[in-house]
Amino acid sequence: xxxxxxxxxxxxxxxxxxxxxxxxxxxxxxxxxxxxxxxxxxxxxxxxxxxxxxxxxxxxxxxxxxxxxxxxxxxxxxxxxxxxxxxxxxxxxxxxxxxxxxxxxxxxxx
Amino acid sequence: xxxxxxxxxxxxxxxxxxxxxxxxxxxxxxxxxxxxxxxxxxxxxxxxxxxxxxxxxxxxxxxxxxxxxxxxxxxxxxxxxxxxxxxxxxxxxxxxxxxxxxxxxxxxxxxxxxxxx
Numbered sequence: 359x360x361x362x363x364x365x366x367x368x369x370x371x372x373x374x375x376x377x378x379x380x381x382x383x384x385x386x387x388x389x390x391x392x393x394x395x396x397x398x399x400x401x402x403x404x405x406x407x408x409x410x411x412x413x414x415x416x417x418x419x420x421x422x423x424x425x426x427x428x429x430x431x432x433x434x435x436x437x438x439x440x441x442x443x444x445x446x447x448x449x450x451x452x453x454x455x456x457x458x459x460x461x462x463x464x465x466x467x468x
Numbered sequence: 469x470x471x472x473x474x475x476x477x478x479x480x481x482x483x484x485x486x487x488x489x490x491x492x493x494x495x496x497x498x499x500x501x502x503x504x505x506x507x508x509x510x511x512x513x514x515x516x517x518x519x520x521x522x523x524x525x526x527x528x529x530x531x532x533x534x535x536x537x538x539x540x541x542x543x544x545x546x547x548x549x550x551x552x553x554x555x556x557x558x559x560x561x562x563x564x565x566x567x568x569x570x571x572x573x574x575x576x577x578x579x580x581x582x583x584x585x
Contacts, residue, residue, distance in 0.1 A: 400561055454574070455502070460511045
């Protein structure tokens with residue numbers, strides 16, 4: 359099966375940059391996605407890596423290295439509204455199943 | 469605006485009641501819908517995959533007779549929690565997609581918070 363590990367909590371200061379790492383054990387044909395979830399809300403898609411390398415979308419970037427079974431989400435110019443949980447997710451390219459990591463709670467300090 | 473509508477958003481009911489949750493794709497035909505469950509401060513756990521017109525595929529450990537899934541049309545899937553008990557209290561979320569062969573992010577509903585007394 360698939361397992362994804364990420365830190366349970368990260369704290370950063372408003373305006374700063376933070377990186378959330380994700381290591382995984384998996385098999386099959388896959389990509390890696392990142393989702394944001396505010397308390398009580400649904401997950402919101404942030405980014406997807408189908409290939410190794412960096413994907414940039416505004417203030418958010420995501421990186422994947424298949425050889426290292428490692429990825430990260432980089433958030434720049436942090437804002438208070440970025441306080442949320444962030445999940446890395448394994449995406450099967452065979453049947454589109456998503457397996458979520460345990461999530462990282464991001465705390466932003468003013 | 470929302471492309472996946474989930475209803476109801478919040479349910480409180482007595483133990484032993486069956487509860488039906490609807491998931492609708494609003495402006496696209498969903499070839500596949502997924503159902504997740506999330507306990508407080510935990511991750512989303514995939515319960516089942518639902519393809520229109522066929523039986524749902526359940527993940528290991530999910531009781532088929534407890535969580536009935538019906539995907540009768542390309543825009544509607546329902547999850548029925550039968551004879552619900554307090555341990556079934558959770559946040560249930562659906563997602564929908566139209567499979568195109570290239571990656572497209574799934575669209576998530578806003579979730580249903582189920583509380584069983």
